[in-house]
Amino acid sequence: MRELQDLSRKLLEDDDAGVVIGWEEGPRGLRPAFVTDPEDTKRLIFDPRAVHNLAAYLSPRRAHLREKGKAAVVVKGCDARAVAALIREKQISREEVILIGIRCAGVFRDSSCTGSLSAENIADRCSGCDQREPSLVDHLIGEPAPEPPGTSRRSERIDELDSMTHEERFAFWRAELARCVRCHACREVCPLCVCERCVADKTDPVWIESSSHLRGCFSWHMTHAMHLAGRCSDCGECERACPAGIPISLINRRVAQVVRDRFGYQAADDPEADAPIGTFRLDDEEEFIK
Ligand code: SF4
Numbered sequence: 001m002r003e004l005q006d007l008s009r010k011l012l013e014d015d016d017a018g019v020v021i022g023w024e025e026g027p028r029g030l031r032p033a034f035v036t037d038p039e040d041t042k043r044l045i046f047d048p049r050a051v052h053n054l055a056a057y058l059s060p061r062r063a064h065l066r067e068k069g070k071a072a073v074v075v076k077g078c079d080a081r082a083v084a085a086l087i088r089e090k091q092i093s094r095e096e097v098i099l100i101g102i103r104c105a106g107v108f109r110d111s112s113c114t115g116s117l118s119a120e121n122i123a124d125r126c127s128g129c130d131q132r133e134p135s136l137v138d139h140l141i142g143e144p145a146p147e148p149p150g151t152s153r154r155s156e157r158i159d160e161l162d163s164m165t166h167e168e169r170f171a172f173w174r175a176e177l178a179r180c181v182r183c184h185a186c187r188e189v190c191p192l193c194v195c196e197r198c199v200a201d202k203t204d205p206v207w208i209e210s211s212s213h214l215r216g217c218f219s220w221h222m223t224h225a226m227h228l229a230g231r232c233s234d235c236g237e238c239e240r241a242c243p244a245g246i247p248i249s250l251i252n253r254r255v256a257q258v259v260r261d262r263f264g265y266q267a268a269d270d271p272e273a274d275a276p277i278g279t280f281r282l283d284d285e286e287e288f289i290k
């Protein structure tokens with residue numbers, strides 16, 4: 001913690017950064033913090049309640065947060081994958097951001113959790129994580145992180161869905177999406193939902209029914225999944241933010257499996273990696289490319 005506060009203070013005092021984006025104590029656990037005064041860097045905290053992916057605040061949609069100058073943002077390994085995607089997609093340039101990488105041993109499911117990390121309260125994505133030390137960084141802080149507790153059940157849950165018949169799977173998603181209230185928190189928290197005006201908000205014509213009728217909910221989720229195909233950084237923020245407890249990550253991870261199998265691409269914190277979206281091959285066998 002002290003290391004993070006001292007580094008942030010130095011970045012602000014030396015005018016290398018105009019704002020440090022990190023975490024602070026809030027009314028319900030940790031919350032994102034925007035620190036511009038070196039004296040305020042003592043507010044900055046990192047512990048397993050630092051669940052948020054702060055890359056969401058680098059999106060051009062939130063440029064107002066950086067009016068104070070260059071942003072220094074604290075990133076965990078999974079957050080760095082989203083920053084890499086923003087750079088890869090030319091939403092931001094590498095030079096306009098300072099990345100403070102933090103070694104991480106896992107975070108809670110929710111920022112209001114307390115106590116020690118355990119198999120019961122750890123975020124789904126953390127068990128088995130092999131990106132606990134981000135490499136896309138300007139500064140790397142913290143002690144080497146131990147293995148997070150627990151065993152990942154992620155592929156098991158997807159296998160369970162895959163083993164269902166179409167009818168069973170459709171019934172599963174009908175029941176899940178019936179809970180959706182179309183608040184779009186899943187979109188707002190996503191670091192890679194970068195459109196200034198989302199297709200779901202367009203009214204002339206209406207592309208996606210805006211009510212939380214099942215028709216609109218299916219339409220919204222299929223659109224969201226397709227727009228994130230080959231881009232999703234698997235940070236799990238959409239699922240964490242959902243007030244209805246819908247397991248949205250199951251959709252994104254299944255799509256990510258398809259992208260991996262078809263294109264050999266997996267989300268990485270390398271901005272130079274050739275992602276299927278945004279690249280093409282002249283020898284592509286698909287008709288549409290000719
Ligand atoms: S997924 Fe990995 S890098 Fe991300 S919070 Fe969990 S342990 Fe840390």
Ligand code: SF4
Pocket residue numbers: 179180181182183184185186187238241242243244245246248
């Ligand atoms: S956050 Fe949950 S309830 Fe809100 S739109 Fe997304 S899936 Fe629906």
Ligand code: SF4
Pocket residue numbers: 082186189190191192193228231232233234235236237238239252
């Ligand atoms: S779709 Fe969800 S898991 Fe993927 S980058 Fe967006 S918030 Fe993260």
